[in-house]
Amino acid sequence: MALQSDIFEAPIPVCPVRGSVLYPTMVMPIDAGRAVSIRAINAALDRNRTILIVSQRDRETEEPTGSDLFTVGTACNILRMKRNPNGSIQMLVQAFARVRVKRYTTGELIEAEVEPFEVPLGNAVTLEAAFRELKEKFSDIIEGGVRNIQPEVAQFVMNLEDAGQFADYVAYHLDFRLEDKQAILEAETVEARVRRVLVLIDTEIELAETQRRVQREVKDEIDRNQREYFLREQIKALQRELSGSDDGDDEVETFRAKLEELELPEEAMKEAERELNRLARMHPDSAEASVIRTYLTTLTELPWNERSQDRLDIEVAKQTLEEDHYGLEKIKDRILEYLAVRKLKADRAARGELDQAEVNRGPILLFAGPPGVGKTSIAKSIAKALGREYVRISLGGARDESDIRGHRRTYIGSMPGRIIQGIRQAGTKNPVFLLDEIDKLGMSYQGDPSSALLEVLDPAQNSGFVDHYLGVPFDLSEVLFIATANYAQNIPEALLDRMELLEFSSYIEQEKIEIAKRYLLPRQIEENGLKPQQITISDGAIAKVITSYTREAGVRNLERTIGTLARKAARRIAEGESKRVRITERSLEAFLGPERFSPESEGEENLVGVATGMYYTPVGGDILFVETSVTKGKGGLVLTGQLGDVMKESARAALTYARSNAERFGIPQEVLDNYEVHIHVPAGATPKEGPSAGVAIAASLISALTGVPVRKDVAATGEITLRGRVLPIGGLKEKILGAKRAGIRHILFPEKNLPDLGDIPAHLRRSLEFHPVAHLDRALDIFMVGGLAALEARGGGKSAPKKARRRRKEESPAAQA
Known part of the structure; x- marks a missing residue:
């Protein structure tokens, strides 16, 4: 059809198409279902039935704009149109011209201003040769069956005499990429268009030949494998005739019998049957058969339905926990609560009031605390008290997701993850499963095991846990998972949220003495070949070992030191030097040498600019100056x-508070402007961090600026604000224990930490005096020699603001008890 000049005078409606390109002279049906296409068709019908067909750059785009379309398309006449009941439109179009889009306009529909796309012939000789x-x-492709083209279509194309038209039809009917088809539409000359199609068709023929060659090779390989398989089967038949046995069939039947006994879930049974059938068809010595054999062995050794019967006698469990551990009352209470709940659920299930699956469901416990306080050993005691199997895996340093989920069977040397291995080791599906050091999981390019x-x-979710090696779900809901960590804050938040946190605090001195006498000393006597009557260690000696030779929150180093004493005693007895060895506080240095630790003690006198603070580390609490x-x-x-x-910020906050109250405390402005304030916290070689030294820093700073001494028998902890508020802190129990060891009598702490005093043993509460404070004024009233009055007297007797006076009145001595 001749080019219609009037189509260039006004914008043409654009119908975007996906994955195809239309060439001039073609008559093609088009199905339109998108709103943008339907609007364009309606607009074309209302005008002169001319529409522009343009391909999208990305076929996934549902609402294309001009930038999503190519700039060369095909102008078409709409010959027929039919509307479907579902709102879509079927139309028959005849393409009559290539056009270039000068500009797209996007509104209710996409329109385009176009210009003619003139395509000269190019070199006539080269064009004829390429044609x-x-x-x-193209004839070779049709005859060779490379592409399935209908005979009438092939005949029509072969009868075309126009080189450009021939190239267009070949490009349309062969499976080229969209970008290649569009490049053919955009070719600048007919010669370039034919050459481009020729390159693409050469590539198609080469790919087809390669495909046929690969098919021949695969067929030859299959034929060879089948021949080898038949030969092996003949050899096996001959061997059976000679030996009268069939080991391969026996192995398959043995696996089948085990699987039937296990009563596997349906999905697991299907996978097992599939692998068993594969094994039956393979030669027993092949590598693949070995892999399947290992998989089936793992599958049959898992405790799919094996359970330990829970011992639900609460009194027996309580006695077991008391025998194995001293202290840890909160942890023991939580285990007994679990047993009580389990017992009540079991009773209801026996009456048919509750589903058994709900009874079997176990909690996820997280034991967090310093090293050596009994986190791992209490998990063993829990398993013993419940009558369950105990499994422990260490996660410290695990950096590969496959450690947890296992490796897929496609890898050489693949194996189940450590969770499934632990269940297999336990032999029951409801063990006590300890995940040790969960806060020390690592990450690497191989994945995140915490995820x-x-x-x-x-x-x-864990009722359907899928290990990559197994490939089928395994029920972990009956497992009692217990995780341990030294620092709960190092555990990812999403993982921590799934666990119930139980905090283990440091042991106090009296608890360590009892643990040493009840557990550590008898164990070390036994391990070092002694009899109980051959060695005696006094309570005073044990107490001195705790304070002067070990410095820890737990009892590991204490047990090592007691082991050292036992070995030295064993040597003396073995050498005949003595028959019995008695170790007292006085003779301790002869066995262990000089004292290793000398805890800070209360200052000798009240000093200006020296205040006592408290700090906490994973090995216990202590005081600092x-x-x-x-x-x-x-x-x-x-x-x-x-x-x-954070400590530097506390010091700056204390200085700001002193500046804002300089007039009240009688601090000259000249001192603040022209004097340098130097704050030092010994020991200088030890890094220090945290906000809880704020009260002590403020007291020391204000004392130095005013000349009023600080009381030596008071130790303080608490974070401060610029307005003087005292905020709560953590680790109060450990800090109080450290202050007690140092001889401090008065403990100054944030008022909001009052509930934490419930963790302090009664005998310690009786021997110390506690001062909860909510504001720094109250803290200074206790900290300073002469109280807050001594500071305000320096300010010319100017009293504190009314709010501060009212606050001190409300904080009466009765409120501090």
Whole structure:
């Protein structure tokens, strides 16, 4: 059809198409279902029935704009149109011209301003040669059956005499990429168009030949394998005739019998049957048969329906826990609560009021605390008290997701993950499963094992845990998972949220003495070949070992030191030096040498600028001294003692508080402007961090600026704000224990930490005096010699603001008890 010049005078409606390109002279049906296409068709019908067909760059785009379309398309006449009941439109179009889009306009529909796309012939000789070559190659494709083209279509194309038209039809009917078809539409000359199609058809023929060659090779390989298989079967038949046995069949039948006994879930049984049938068809010595044999062995050794019967006698469990561990009352109470709930659920299930699956469901417990406080050993005691099997895996340093989920069977040397291996080791599906050191999981390019644990430790999901090696779900809902960690804050939040946190605190000195006498000393006597009557260690000696030779929150080093004493005693007895060895507090140095630790003790006198604070580490609590000195200089604040950023911020907050109350405390402005304030926290070689030294820093700073001494028998902890509020802190129990060891009598702590006093043993509460404070004024009233009055007296007798006076009145001595 001749080019219609009037189509260039006004914008043409655009119908975008996906995955295809239309060429001039073609008559093609088009199905339109998208709103953008239907609007374009309606607009074309309302005008002159001319529409522009343009291909999308990305076929996934549902609502294309001009930028999503190519800039060369095909102008078409709509010959017929039919509307379907579902709203879509079927139309028959005749393409009559290539056009280039000058500009797209996007509104209710996409319209385009176009110009003619003139395509000259190019070199006539080269065009004729390429045209002949293209006809021959297309004929080869038709005759060779490379592409399934209908005979009438092939005949029509072969009868075309126009080189450009021939190239267009070949490109349309062969399976080229969209980008290649569009490039053919956009070719600048007919010669270039034919050459481009020729290159693509050559590539198609080469691919077809390669495909046929690969098919021949595969067929030859299959024929060879089948021949080898038949030969092996003949050899096996001959061997059976000679030996009268069939080991391969026996092996398959043995596996089948085991699987039937296990009563596997339906999905697991299907997978097992599939692998068993594969094994039966394979030669027993093949590598693949060995892999399947190992898989079936793993499958049959898992406890799919084996359970331990829970011992639901609460009194027996309580006695077991008391025998194995001293203290840890909260942990023991939680286990007994679990047993009580389990017992009530079991009774209801026996009456038919509750589903047995609900009874079997176990909690996820997290034991968090310092090293050596009994987290791992209490898990063993729980298994013993419940009458369950005990399994422990260490997750410290695990960096591969496959450690948890296993390796897929496609890999050489694949194996189940450590969870399934632990269940297999336990032999029951409801063991006590300890995940040790869960806070020390690592990450690497191989995956994040903590993410793999999310499914394991989620009671709502772990009933269908799928190990990569097994490939079928295994029910972990009956397992009592217990995780241990030194630092709960190092566990990813999503993982921590799935567990019930039970915190283990440091042992106090009296608890360590009892643990040493009841458990550690008898165990070390036995391990070192002694009899109980051959060695005696006094309580005073044990107490001195705890305070002067070990420094820890738990009892590991204490047991090692007791082991050292037992070995030295064993040597003396073995050498005949003595028959019995008695170790007392006085003779301890002869066995262990000089004292290794000398805890900080209360200061000798009340000093200006020296305040006592408290701190907590994973090995226990202790006190520290904050020293402040004011010297003439350029002003400013100097901080030493390897203080962390948070402690430095506490010091700046204390200085700001002192500046804002300078008039009330009688601090001259000249001192604040022209004197340098130096705060130092010994020991300088030890890094220090945390906000809880704020009260002690403020007291030391204000004492140095005012000259009022700080009481030596008071130790403080608490975070401060610029307004003087005292905020709560953590680790109060450990800090109080450290202050008690140092001889401190008065403990100053945030008022909001009052509930934490319930963790302090009664005998310690009786021997100490506690001062909860909510504001720094109240803290200074207790900390300073002469109280807050001594500070305000320096300010010319100016009293504190009314709110502060009212607050001190409300904080009466009765409220501090």
